[in-house]
Amino acid sequence: xxxxxxxxxxxxxxxxxxxxxxxxxQTAAPTFDATATAAQALDDIMARQRxxxxxxxxxxxxxxxxGPLFGPQPGPPNSLGPQSQSDYWRGYRGGDPADIVAAxxxxxxxxxxxxxxxxxxxxxxRKYAGWFPVGVxxxxxxxxxxxxxxxxxxxxxxxxxxxxxxxxRVAHWFMAAVFxxxxxxxxxxxxxxxxxxPLFGPQxxxILTSAALQGHNLFGPIFILAxxxxxxxxxxxxxxxxxxxxxxxxxxxxLGGHVSSRQFNFGEKAWFWMVILIGILLSVTGVSLExxxxxGDIRILQASTILHALGAIALISVSLGHIYIGTIGMxxxxxxxxxxxxxxxxxxxxxxLWYEEVTGKPASEDAS
Amino acid sequence: xxxxxLVEGPLFTLAASIFVLGxxxxxxxxxxxxxxxxxxxxxxxxxxxxxxxxxxxxxxxGIFAKRTAxxxxxxxxxxxxxxxxxxxxxxxxxFINDRLVSVxxxxxxxxxxxxxxxxxxxxxxxxxxxxISDPVMRLISDWDDHIGTWLTFLVMLTxxxxxxxxxxxxxxxxxxxxxxxxxxxxxxRLMHAFTFFLSRGNTGATYGRKGMxx
Numbered sequence: 001x002x003x004x005x006x007x008x009x010x011x012x013x014x015x016x017x018x019x020x021x022x023x024x025x026q027t028a029a030p031t032f033d034a035t036a037t038a039a040q041a042l043d044d045i046m047a048r049q050r051x052x053x054x055x056x057x058x059x060x061x062x063x064x065x066x067g068p069l070f071g072p073q074p075g076p077p078n079s080l081g082p083q084s085q086s087d088y089w090r091g092y093r094g095g096d097p098a099d100i101v102a103a104x105x106x107x108x109x110x111x112x113x114x115x116x117x118x119x120x121x122x123x124x125x126r127k128y129a130g131w132f133p134v135g136v137x138x139x140x141x142x143x144x145x146x147x148x149x150x151x152x153x154x155x156x157x158x159x160x161x162x163x164x165x166x167x168x169r170v171a172h173w174f175m176a177a178v179f180x181x182x183x184x185x186x187x188x189x190x191x192x193x194x195x196x197x198p199l200f201g202p203q204x205x206x207i208l209t210s211a212a213l214q215g216h217n218l219f220g221p222i223f224i225l226a227x228x229x230x231x232x233x234x235x236x237x238x239x240x241x242x243x244x245x246x247x248x249x250x251x252x253x254x255l256g257g258h259v260s261s262r263q264f265n266f267g268e269k270a271w272f273w274m275v276i277l278i279g280i281l282l283s284v285t286g287v288s289l290e291x292x293x294x295x296g297d298i299r300i301l302q303a304s305t306i307l308h309a310l311g312a313i314a315l316i317s318v319s320l321g322h323i324y325i326g327t328i329g330m331x332x333x334x335x336x337x338x339x340x341x342x343x344x345x346x347x348x349x350x351x352x353l354w355y356e357e358v359t360g361k362p363a364s365e366d367a368s
Numbered sequence: 369x370x371x372x373x374l375v376e377g378p379l380f381t382l383a384a385s386i387f388v389l390g391x392x393x394x395x396x397x398x399x400x401x402x403x404x405x406x407x408x409x410x411x412x413x414x415x416x417x418x419x420x421x422x423x424x425x426x427x428x429x430g431i432f433a434k435r436t437a438x439x440x441x442x443x444x445x446x447x448x449x450x451x452x453x454x455x456x457x458x459x460x461x462x463f464i465n466d467r468l469v470s471v472x473x474x475x476x477x478x479x480x481x482x483x484x485x486x487x488x489x490x491x492x493x494x495x496x497x498x499x500i501s502d503p504v505m506r507l508i509s510d511w512d513d514h515i516g517t518w519l520t521f522l523v524m525l526t527x528x529x530x531x532x533x534x535x536x537x538x539x540x541x542x543x544x545x546x547x548x549x550x551x552x553x554x555x556x557r558l559m560h561a562f563t564f565f566l567s568r569g570n571t572g573a574t575y576g577r578k579g580m581x582x
Contacts, residue, residue, distance in 0.1 A: 166502055170438065173497035174490075207537055211529035218482060218528050222490050339503055 117302035125309050130191050132317045140324045150330045152345050160341035161358055163263075169337055171233040175226040175275075181219050183316045188212035190309055220286045227279040237263040238272045243353065263354040271322055278311045285311070372540035375547055380467070383547035390554025391562055398566060403573075410577045417576010418569040425568045442494035449488025450524070457481050459533075485528055492521055516558045519549050 044054045164172070188196065189212050197205040244266040246259065252267055253259040264272070285304035288295050295301065326333050332346035347355040352363035369377070428436050454460060456476040464471060476484070496517045499505045523545045530538035553559065 166498070167438065169501035170494060170498045173501055174494055177493050177497060207535045210532045210534050211538055214531040215525065215529050218485060218531075219489070222486055222493075225490060338501070340501070 113299050113302060117306070120306060121309075125306065126190065126194050129309060129313045130187070130195060132313050133320060136317045136320045140321065140329075144324075144329065149328060152331050152343060153349060154345040156332070156343050157345045159344045160335075160339075161344055161347055161355070162340055163336040163342045163347075164340050166340065168233045169340055171226075171229045172337055175223075175230045178219055178223050178226045179315075179319070182216060182223055183312070183319075185212035185216040185219070186312050187316070189216060190312075217290055220283075220290060223279070223286075224283045227276070227283060231276055234272055238269050240266070240269060244269065258349075258352075260352050261350070261354070262357070263351060265351070271318065274315065274318060278315050281311045282308060282315070370536075370540075372536045372543070375540050375543040376467075379547045380543060383550040387550040387553055391559070394554055394559055395562060395566075398563060403570065406574075406577060408578075411579030412576055414573040414577040418573040420576060421570075421572015422565050422568045424572070438494065439498065442491040442498070444491070445487045446491030446495060449484045449486075449491060450520075452476070452484040453481065453488060453524070453527075457484075485524070488524060489521075489528075492517065492524070496521075512556050515552070516556050519545065519552055520558070523549050 047054050188208050192205050192209045192212070196208060200208075241262065243260060243262060247253075247261055247266040250257060250259050252265065259265070285308040288300060288304045289308065292301055326337065330350075332343050335346075336342045344355070344359075347358075348363040355361075355363045428440055433440075455473060458475045458478075458481070461471075461473045461475055464473070496514075499509050499513065499517070523542070526538070526542040526545050530542050533539070549558075
C-alpha cells in the first residue's frame with residue numbers, strides 16, 4: 001500500500017515537473033485585499049480549487065500595473081514579514097521558464113521546480129533504483145535453482161552452422177564493453193551517496209564519484225557510436241512477425257511445449273528494441289546533461305536526469321537477464337557470440353524455422 | 369612518503385630506467401642478429417626496399433581493404449589517438465616539463481583531449497573485442513597480447529578518471545599503472561611500437577633486393 005502511494009506521489013511530482021502550467025500567473029488580473037483573515041484565506045483556497053487565480057494578500061509583492069510579476073519589487077526589504085509566501089512561490093513555480101532562468105542568472109530568484117526534482121531524485125529514484133537490478137539477480141538465481149540450466153536435449157551434434165558474422169560479434173562486444181563501463185560508473189554516480197558513502201566514508205565516495213563522473217562523460221559519446229553500429233548490424237531479422245505471437249502466448253516455452261522461432265525469438269527482438277529505444281533516450285538525455293547549454297531550459301535538464309536514471313536502471317536490470325540466458329542459463333548460447341557458430345541441435349531446438357531456412361532441411365525429423 | 373610521491377618519484381624513476389634500458393637492449397639485440405647473407409646478385413636496391421616496405425604497409429592492399437576495414441580504422445584511431453594524448457595533453461606536457469625535459473609542446477584544448485581519448489578508447493576496445501571474437505585471432509593470441517592491451521587500457525582509463533584533478537589519489541593511481549606499463553613494455557609485444565619499422569623494413573629490403581614491386 002505504502003509502495004503504491006509512493007509510486008503515485010512520484011508520478012504526480014514528475015508530471016508536475018514537466019507540465020507546470022505557466023498561464024495563471026502571467027495572464028490573470030491580480031486581486032488584492034489588505035485585510036486578510038482566516039475566512040478570506042478559506043475563500044482563497046476555494047477559489048484556487050475552482051481554478052481562479054488569487055494573488056498574495058497583505059503586503060506580499062504584487063505586479064505593478066503592466067509590469068512584471070517577477071524580478072525586483074517596489075518597497076522596503078523584507079516587507080513580507082512573517083506571512084505565508086506560498087502564493088508568491090506558486091507564481092514562480094508556474095512562471096515562464098525563460099523568466100525563471102533569467103532571474104536565476106541575475107541572482108534574483110531560485111526555481112521551485114528544482115525542489116520537486118530533488119524530492120523525486122532523492123526520495124524515490126536514489127532510494128529504490130538500486131533494488132531493481134538486485135531484484136532481477138534474485139529472480140534469476142531462484143529461476144536457476146528451480147529450472148537449472150536449459151540443456152540441449154539431443155546433446156551436441158558436433159556439426160555447427162554460422163549464426164553471427166565477425167562484424168556482428170564485434171559490434172555486440174563493443175556495445176557490451178562500453179555499456180558495462182557506463183553502467184558501473186552510472187551506478188556509482190547515482191547510488192554513491194546512499195550506498196557507498198555509509199560503507200566507505202566520504203573521502204572514498206568522493207574519489208569514486210569524481211572518477212566515475214569523468215569516465216561516464218568520456219564513454220557516453222562512444223555509446224552513441226556503439227548503438228548506431230549495433231542497430232545497423234542487427235536490424236535485419238528483428239522485426240516482429242506473426243510467429244512471435246505464438247511465442248508470447250506460450251511465454252517462450254516456459255509453460256512447456258516447443259515454441260518455433262526464426263533467427264531471433266520474441267524475447268530477443270524485444271531486447272533489441274529495448275536497447276535501441278532506451279539507448280536513444282539515454283543518448284539524448286545524456287547529451288543534454290553533458291552539454292547543458294544546448295537546451296537552455298533548466299527543466300529539460302531536470303527531466304533529463306530523471307529519464308536518464310530510469311532508462312539506465314531498466315536497461316541494466318534487463319541486461320542481467322540477457323547475460324544470464326546467454327551464458328549459464330542456456331547451454332550452447334555463448335558459442336554464437338564467441339565463435340559465430342552454433343550447434344545444429346541447439347538451432348533445431350531453439351530456432352527451428354531459422355534452422356530450416358539456413359540448411360534447407362526439416363528441423364523436426366532430425367530433432368530427438 | 370605518500371603514495372603519490374612514491375609512484376611519481378622513485379617508482380617512476382625506476383620504471384622509466386627499466387623502460388629505456390630494456391628498449392635499447394631489445395633494439396640492439398635485434399640489430400646485432402643481422403640478416404642472413406644473400407649471395408645472389410642484387411636486382412635492385414635493398415635500402416630503397418627497406419623504406420618502400422615501411423611506407424607500403426601503412427595502407428591496406430586493394431583486395432584486403434574491405435575485409436580489413438574495421439581493423440584499419442580501429443588501429444589508426446587507437447594509435448593516433450594515444451599518440452596525441454601522450455604528447456599534447458596539458459597534464460602530460462606539464463609532467464614532461466617538470467620531471468623529464470623542458471620541451472615547448474603545444475597544449476591541446478580540453479575538447480581536443482576528450483575527442484582524442486574517445487577515438488583512442490573506441491579503437492582499442494574494437495581491436496580487443498575483435499581479437500576475442502575472431503576464432504583465428506583468438507587462436508594466435510596469447511597472454512602477452514591480452515595483458516598488453518589491458519595494461520594500456522587501464523593506463524588510459526585511470527588517466528581519464530583523474531581528469532577532474534580533484535583528488536591526488538586518482539593521479540597517483542594513473543601513475544601507478546604508467547609505472548607498471550613502462551616496466552612491462554620492453555619485455556612484451558608492446559615493443560612493436562619500436563620494432564615495427566625493422567620488421568617491415570626487413571621484408572621490404574628482402575623483396576626490394578630481388579627486384580619485386582612492393
